[in-house]
Structures are given as structure tokens and as C-alpha cells.
Amino acid sequence: MARGWESKNVEEQQELAGGAVPADAAEPAAPAGKRQEEQERQRRLQGLQMQRERILSERTSSPHRRSALELALADVERELEQLGWTVHL
Incomplete structure (x- = not known):
């Protein structure tokens, strides 16, 4: 049975959330601490x-x-500025 676009998208999201990174999206190896700090910063920013x-x-x-x-x-907005975010007009 063919899977729809939605199920493929959900599967990709689950893989990314689980820590699996597709081969084409792999980033150069960074120290685990810095990578974790950047992920936390991105979550806070979002x-x-x-x-x-x-x-x-x-x-x-x-x-x-x-x-x-x-x-x-x-x-x-003050907290966002501390994280390096600027207002996008």
C-alpha cells in the first residue's frame, strides 16, 4: 500500500526528533557540548x-x-535580543 505525503513527513519528524539525521543533512562534527548548547538556544528562541x-x-x-x-x-523582545534575534518587518 502506498504511503501518503503526510505519513512520510511524520516519519521524517519522528526520525529527527529521535536523533537520527539523514545522510544529506549531516553537519560537520562539532563538540557535543556546543551542539547541545546551540540546540537549546534554538529551542529557547523558537x-x-x-x-x-x-x-x-x-x-x-x-x-x-x-x-x-x-x-x-x-x-x-528583550530576551530575544539577548539571543541575537532582531525584529523582522
């Missing part, structure tokens, strides 16, 4: 970007909630 998008998508008419969202956005 999480902060998602938080930023969620904050920006919120709509409210409450001035208190709006000010809380503005403070949260400023905090997230």
Missing part, C-alpha cells in the same frame, strides 16, 4: 518567538490588560 506571536495576536479593550500585554511583549 519558544520566545511563539510567545511574541501570541501576545501580538491578543486583542483587548481593557487598558489594564493592554498594558500588561505591552510589558510582556517588551520582556519577550
